[in-house]
Amino acid sequence: MPVKxxxxxxxxxxxxxxxxxPGKEAVNVFTIEAFRxxxxxxxxxxxxxxxxxxxxxxxxxxxxxxxYKVYALVALAVAYFAASNFLRAKQLVRKNFxxxxxxxxxxxxxxxxxxxxxxxxxxxxxxxxxxxxxxxPFHGSFKQVVAVMSxxxxxxxxxxxxxxxxxxxxxxxxxxDGLILMTTALVVKLAIAMYETKAHEYRDMxxxxxxxxxxxxxxxTRLENVVAExxxxxxxxxxxxxxxxxxxxxxxxxxxxxxxxMADSQRALEQSKTSLEARQLExxxxxxxxxxxxxxxxxxxAIEIINNYFQKFFNFYSFLIILxxxxxxxxxxxxxxxxxxxxxxxxxxxxxxxxxxxxxNGGITKDEIQNIINTKIDFLGKSPSETEDSPDCxxxxxxxxxxxxxxxxxxxxxxxxxxxQVSGKKxxxxxxxxxxxxxxxxLQEIFKSxxxxxxxLVKSLSNGIILLxxxxxxxxxxxxxxxxxxVDKLGNxxxxxxxxxxxxxxxxxxxxxxxxxxxxxxxxxxxxNKTLEISITPVSxxxxxxxxxxxxxxxxxxxKVVEQMKSEFVSVASHQLxxxxxxxxxxxxxxxxxxxGELAPAQKEYMNNVYESTDRxxxxxxxxxxxxRIESNRxxxxxxxxxxxxxxxxxxxxxxxxxxxxxxxxxxxKPVKKTPLILVDRNxxxxxxxxxxxxxxxxxxPKEGIVKATxxxxxxxxxxxxxxxxxxxxxxxxxxxxxxxxxxxxxxxxANTEGTGLGLYVSHEIVQSFxxxxxxxxxxxxxxxFFVLMPATGxxxxxxxxxxxxx
Amino acid sequence: xxxxxxxxxxxxxxxxxxKFISLAYKDGLTRAGFNVIHAADGIEGIEKIMxxxxxxxxxxxxxxxxxxxxxxEEIKKHPETKEIPVxxxxxxxxxxxxxKGKKMGAVDYWVKSNLSLAEMVEKINNFFK
Numbered sequence: 001m002p003v004k005x006x007x008x009x010x011x012x013x014x015x016x017x018x019x020x021x022p023g024k025e026a027v028n029v030f031t032i033e034a035f036r037x038x039x040x041x042x043x044x045x046x047x048x049x050x051x052x053x054x055x056x057x058x059x060x061x062x063x064x065x066x067x068y069k070v071y072a073l074v075a076l077a078v079a080y081f082a083a084s085n086f087l088r089a090k091q092l093v094r095k096n097f098x099x100x101x102x103x104x105x106x107x108x109x110x111x112x113x114x115x116x117x118x119x120x121x122x123x124x125x126x127x128x129x130x131x132x133x134x135x136x137p138f139h140g141s142f143k144q145v146v147a148v149m150s151x152x153x154x155x156x157x158x159x160x161x162x163x164x165x166x167x168x169x170x171x172x173x174x175x176x177d178g179l180i181l182m183t184t185a186l187v188v189k190l191a192i193a194m195y196e197t198k199a200h201e202y203r204d205m206x207x208x209x210x211x212x213x214x215x216x217x218x219x220x221t222r223l224e225n226v227v228a229e230x231x232x233x234x235x236x237x238x239x240x241x242x243x244x245x246x247x248x249x250x251x252x253x254x255x256x257x258x259x260x261x262m263a264d265s266q267r268a269l270e271q272s273k274t275s276l277e278a279r280q281l282e283x284x285x286x287x288x289x290x291x292x293x294x295x296x297x298x299x300x301x302a303i304e305i306i307n308n309y310f311q312k313f314f315n316f317y318s319f320l321i322i323l324x325x326x327x328x329x330x331x332x333x334x335x336x337x338x339x340x341x342x343x344x345x346x347x348x349x350x351x352x353x354x355x356x357x358x359x360x361n362g363g364i365t366k367d368e369i370q371n372i373i374n375t376k377i378d379f380l381g382k383s384p385s386e387t388e389d390s391p392d393c394x395x396x397x398x399x400x401x402x403x404x405x406x407x408x409x410x411x412x413x414x415x416x417x418x419x420x421q422v423s424g425k426k427x428x429x430x431x432x433x434x435x436x437x438x439x440x441x442x443l444q445e446i447f448k449s450x451x452x453x454x455x456x457l458v459k460s461l462s463n464g465i466i467l468l469x470x471x472x473x474x475x476x477x478x479x480x481x482x483x484x485x486x487v488d489k490l491g492n493x494x495x496x497x498x499x500x501x502x503x504x505x506x507x508x509x510x511x512x513x514x515x516x517x518x519x520x521x522x523x524x525x526x527x528x529n530k531t532l533e534i535s536i537t538p539v540s541x542x543x544x545x546x547x548x549x550x551x552x553x554x555x556x557x558x559x560k561v562v563e564q565m566k567s568e569f570v571s572v573a574s575h576q577l578x579x580x581x582x583x584x585x586x587x588x589x590x591x592x593x594x595x596x597g598e599l600a601p602a603q604k605e606y607m608n609n610v611y612e613s614t615d616r617x618x619x620x621x622x623x624x625x626x627x628x629r630i631e632s633n634r635x636x637x638x639x640x641x642x643x644x645x646x647x648x649x650x651x652x653x654x655x656x657x658x659x660x661x662x663x664x665x666x667x668x669x670k671p672v673k674k675t676p677l678i679l680v681d682r683n684x685x686x687x688x689x690x691x692x693x694x695x696x697x698x699x700x701x702p703k704e705g706i707v708k709a710t711x712x713x714x715x716x717x718x719x720x721x722x723x724x725x726x727x728x729x730x731x732x733x734x735x736x737x738x739x740x741x742x743x744x745x746x747x748x749x750x751a752n753t754e755g756t757g758l759g760l761y762v763s764h765e766i767v768q769s770f771x772x773x774x775x776x777x778x779x780x781x782x783x784x785x786f787f788v789l790m791p792a793t794g795x796x797x798x799x800x801x802x803x804x805x806x807x
Numbered sequence: 808x809x810x811x812x813x814x815x816x817x818x819x820x821x822x823x824x825x826k827f828i829s830l831a832y833k834d835g836l837t838r839a840g841f842n843v844i845h846a847a848d849g850i851e852g853i854e855k856i857m858x859x860x861x862x863x864x865x866x867x868x869x870x871x872x873x874x875x876x877x878x879x880e881e882i883k884k885h886p887e888t889k890e891i892p893v894x895x896x897x898x899x900x901x902x903x904x905x906x907k908g909k910k911m912g913a914v915d916y917w918v919k920s921n922l923s924l925a926e927m928v929e930k931i932n933n934f935f936k
Contacts, residue, residue, distance in 0.1 A: 578898040586831035
């Protein structure tokens with residue numbers, strides 16, 4: 001069989017195609033190319049069929065007669081197909097032989113059929129052709145199909161002509177069959193051709209990949225061979241060097257022995273060197289400590305440094321230091337730095353021993369001993385242990401002295417009893433102690449001189465000053481403070497004193513100063529007919545830790561009286577000023593109206609000038625009065641539930657005549673949703689809105705002014721009012737000053753001579769008073785936008801003397 | 808402005824201590840067709856109001872003798888005067904004063920420096936419409 005296969009393939013494949021696929025057997029491929037050739041043949045065939053049929057086509061008369069017997073024949077045909085295809089697939093029989101059998105079989109079947117059905121056109125014949133048309137193309141070329149069909153048709157035609165004597169019908173039906181068959185065959189063939197073409201491409205790709213893979217495998221094998229070769233070479237070389245290595249090893253051992261002897265002698269040398277180095281390290285450490293100590297500005301810090309360096313050299317539990325207290329005469333401070341837990345009773349004993357030492361050597365009196373014993377120990381490191389008591393660690397006492405003067409002593413508790421007797425250690429301890437002495441003494445001296453300076457300064461201050469430490473004890477109180485509080489001496493009456501100053505409120509502020517480093521001022525604390533202003537400020541050390549709180553008490557009683565007098569004066573003065581101004585205005589009005597005779601045009605113009613100046617004066621008086629109110633912080637705030645957009649709308653309505661005069665249009669864009677009522681002092685807020693609207697109208701484009709006011713809820717927390725004009729804008733250099741008193745930009749003065757320079761200042765102060773915000777954005781010659789942010793919570797009521805003057 | 812000439816003139820008592828302001832108001836209002844009777848202080852004001860029983864009282868606040876608020880109290884005390892409408896006319900323009908004035912029964916409170924004569928005439932006319 002394989003031989004046969006080869007033979008068939010070779011016949012159907014061009015020679016060059018076989019060369020292209022080396023290593024693989026050639027495959028019979030039915031491609032689009034092959035299809036095109038066959039297509040030409042079938043088209044020619046169909047052409048002739050049609051040509052031949054034209055004269056008889058009109059005789060076509062299709063009728064169907066059922067002949068069920070024919071089923072058997074059809075079944076036989078199908079069975080035959082199955083068998084024939086099986087044989088082909090298994091390649092058991094030669095192909096050409098099968099075609100011959102096909103021809104014979106189909107001819108027989110047809111003849112039988114035609115005879116059985118009386119030569120009539122029938123669906124059975126049609127289906128037979130159909131089957132044939134579908135199966136045939138799978139294994140035959142069109143030439144073959146055409147050949148087979150031609151024979152079938154010829155027989156049918158001849159039969160029809162001679163047997164049935166009915167030429168027209170038996171001529172046309174083969175033609176129709178042929179057309180249907182050929183068209184179907186063409187479609188099926190095309191589908192196969194397309195499929196085969198694609199499959200062929202993939203097959204080619206697969207083959208190329210296989211070739212590549214093969215090459216890679218070959219290369220790999222070559223590489224493995226080379227590696228194996230090199231490895232065996234290396235192995236040879238290695239075995240030859242092994243002998244030499246053994247020799248060298250022996251030599252090395254000999255050398256090592258010699259070296260070891262040398263090392264012994266060197267070790268001796270090194271030991272002495274190490275001890276020298278240790279000595280040097282110690283000296284360096286002491287020098288370093290001395291440097292650090294000179295940088296320490298506090299006793300506690302210095303003691304901590306001393307402790308740290310002690311720890312570097314010795315194993316000790318704690319030490320206790322006694323120094324004269326620079327802050328109080330005859331007093332002492334006892335400070336302890338604990339590294340390992342020691343008990344309280346041990347510390348008491350140590351303190352007593354230190355006191356005795358000071359009596360013998362430090363030149364203190366017996367009375368002062370009691371002071372030492374009464375002094376509480378200030379613990380800098382760990383706190384003393386409650387449970388553990390007196391470990392077996394007797395200490396020794398050394399004096400802290402400058403020159404020959406002993407100013408304190410130190411008790412060092414150490415587990416190593418005789419450490420001070422060991423030569424080498426003793427020198428280090430002495431060095432540390434003498435360095436520490438110098439540092440502590442100079443710290444005390446500095447403190448003393450500073451304190452006396454500060455004391456003098458603080459005593460002479462006209463403000464009362466109280467300094468509290470963390471445990472709420474008064475560390476510093478100047479005479480003015482006790483005087484203001486109305487006590488002889490503060491003593492233990494701090495609580496009473498604070499109560500007098502403002503009770504819980506002041507204590508809360510002090511707590512706040514401690515906990516949040518927040519400074520605050522209590523403006524009006526009334527203590528015994530005096531009005532005090534108390535500033536409470538946290539005091540912190542160099543590292544920012546809070547060490548205390550300072551209370552600065554300022555007597556504002558007189559200032560307040562003066563302030564009140566001033567306010568009343570301004571109030572009365574402005575009222576007095578307004579009276580004549582009102583009279584002037586009224587008379588001018590009547591004059592201008594011609595009540596007492598018509599005025600000449602020039603007179604009228606002059607009168608108009610006088611009228612406007614008077615008007616401005618009235619507004620100036622009003623604004624001044626408001627400024628005084630605001631500045632003295634005694635402005636009354638009376639809130640009412642208010643709808644902001646309504647208030648703004650009213651203001652705009654009132655300013656409409658002014659806008660008309662200035663050729664200006666005012667648009668107001670309200671929030672989409674009606675805003676809820678919020679508590680607002682209408683007069684105050686109105687003043688702000690009015691100032692902004694009037695300014696915008698005044699300074700908008702004189703030809704076609706447009707003022708846009710917008711109110712919106714910002715993030716649910718604030719109302720934002722924006723008033724925009726299209727005017728001259730605010731010059732850059734003036735932007736910082738716009739909210740200042742009596743400030744008017746150059747271009748504003750030119751454009752409008754009526755402003756007082758107080759409107760925006762007043763607005764700013766009002767907005768500030770309700771914790772809102774006011775700001776602006778301005779582009780020169782394009783316009784200005786003013787913004788006012790009002791908290792959605794509204795304003796809070798405030799009692800005061802007077803409300804605002806409304807113009 | 809002239810409509811009152813044909814009717815019986817509206818009688819106004821103007822209580823105002825400032826010489827020039829009272830002159831201006833008197834002239835202006837008279838010209839506008841009102842019958843204006845002037846009183847130069849609080850005490851005189853009370854007398855004139857009692858005597859004249861005017862249609863309207865324009866009452867200043869800061870005056871020698873009795874101030875406007877005291878005059879107001881007096882007016883409201885007497886049954887024959889307590890129905891007379893009173894308008895405060897002052898240069899005190901504090902919210903507190905305005906509220907106080909209205910609380911005492913004034914029909915309105917005008918700030919002199921903010922009001923022109925023409926406006927005042929219009930307001931009075933509107934009041935009597």
